[in-house]
Amino acid sequence: MRLPLSFAALVAGLAQTQAQYLINELSFGYGSRISPEGSQSIPNFALQGRPNVPELLSNKVILTPVAPGNQRGAVWADKPLYPQNWIADVEFRASGPERGGGNLNIWLVRDGAHVIGSDSVYTAGRFEGLALVIDQHSGSGGMLRGFLNDGTTEYRTHHNVDNLAFGHCAFSYRNLGRPTQIKLRHSESKFSVEVAGRLCFESDRIRLPSGYNFGISAASADNPDSFEIFKLVVLTGDNSQADSSNNQQESNQQQQQQQQQQQQRMIFGRSGQTVVEDPYDNIIPDAEADTITSSKAQFADLHNRLQSVNHHLSSIFRSLSQNAAVDEQRHAEASVMLGEIKGLLTRLEKLEVLEHRVSDVEREMRSMRHEMAGRLQASENSIKYHVDDKHETLAKNVQAHTKSGHTRLILVVVGSQMLLAGAYAMYKRRKTSPKKYL
Template structure:
């Protein structure tokens, strides 16, 4: 039987938590596994990526890998949110080099898988809804900013999308070594964004209609940041829409009983120890296998690890009867058996995942080898063909040049020889008469001079007659 103080604490915790219900079809990461064992998909969610689809592990989704850079990844809910009052809880982690870059975007938009895809706030066009961006805007150490769009503003073509933010706060999110939590609360009175249980910003002028889809996208730069998402949990205060489950499956009562057992006497400790064991066995029968218990504290909704539900240690002198000793030994052996089964399942799962990854890598290497071989052979054949065509063209060009040179040489010889023959005939024809005439002119001239001289002498020597 619980004491009045423990009952008051339990009632106060339930009143503080209010009536919140988990929306299963819009949530992942609230159980021990994100995807069912043996499957590489998230139930009710779709994965997108460019150039590669995000890597899905048992407890997280790696949207952008540590290498190489310039990667994009996204996870989108297949169903829309039918509620007006809701709480969205996202756990993520960002790791990268000292000057790494990238951004994480949390969306609640209409038809986000088609209108947004794997884009970010800087590459998306027109969208209708809310976007929460985590990046190093303006060279800061980290910042969270909120954006709204009614479908009329094209963010990709806008000259400065950073000026469109309606709220922001500083948040150093890189290389923390732990997941960071972002919680969004939407009600009829206001919209609130909290970071690691601290208020980031809020507004009483935002009303988001129902029918939008939740999604998370990430983009890495040339020096990449690796963005990992551990959970997206959506809560509402109405269990009449969709598949919901109450988050009030807490273990506050068991914790109170355990604390009370430590303060009571030996007989009461034994009785309540038996009651706790019975409650644990009943809880294991009611809940499905591999499911933790949902709790809601300062850090939001979490899932208890099955390895944390161990039987508390007890002092040997408290076990006085053989029945109590047998029950304690039975419970501890059963707990060890459960832990060994969980370990064997984990090892088997790791082995199967390793074999699957090995097969995928071998297949990818074979395809890559075949692709490289095919491309190399094709390129070599094309190169040989081009070289053969070039050699043929060079030979043809050489033959054409030789023929042209021969024709030109023959033509020049023909024209020169013909011209020489014509010139010879012309010279022979006009040269002979010219010499004879010259000789005759010279001889005739000499004769005339001689005749004149003789006539002059005779006239000079003849007697003069005077009248």
């Protein structure tokens, strides 16, 4: 008997389908709200950004705003991913002007919050893990590319980062008005990436180690694209690992409650009222020495009081051990905070060096201005001196030449007039003289 094609495909799909369990500590956006009402943070996630921290709303995280440009934002999971078989579902939306630019990066790297932060794949240094980049590569309408690094390649100084991609596919993602789904699948047999329900690329040679952190970062250009993240949901087929991850907070709360119950035990009296027993209170009441008349009673009283002291010491030791555990946890938290503060201090040191350099440049500019003013004043005085000297000499020369020139000019004019008068007299004389006829 041959089954219909659609029914056979359905049976095969059901046979391959495995139960998936949600990892709460690595997921957000699967409920009605991303964060609790009134909170400015996502549980089990950290927000980073330059120069501003991403804006957190009830149903989305705005990594890069519509304006201004050149913004960076990121969201990182605090806890690492340990299962080998997992599915990560990301929904994002990109909107902006016609020629807007920017990129979205989906990370699964070791210690990503400190190694990557809010960088993109083009500005990141050495990292260990996977990076998926969504941008308008080579003028395309949209492209998703995958990058791997084992910690030996520094991407920010690489001459051509684009050639390091191991897989890619083209798809449109800008100004769609709806979220776009990116789904990552990892198992012991293969790794695949799906975009909007269709396969983008897959490989059976990729194995990502455990202990890496999920993160999403975005960077905008001068004409910015706004990248919004609606959810990051991580599923696994291993129920035990999912339960251990999901119930870790509950177990911590139960341990704290048990510790409180150990410190303060509840006793119900005859009247039904609840009485709190202080473990450091004296259980045996004080008694007068005259009431103990026999050695047996004295031994019994001493025995009971030694037992009471032993109980008190046990309670003290339990409290000390509990306080030691709390101190270790706080020490670990303080160490993490100190590491973050050291990272910020290194940036402050760079700012201090830059401030010193600016001060040096300012001092050099001031000295250069004073030197230029002195040189200009000296040049002005020198030019003034030379001009005055030359002007006086020129005036004397002109005056000397002017005197002799006037006398000669007068003599020339008078002489020419006399010569003309003589010539005119001779002409008249000849004209009036009698004519001789032959």
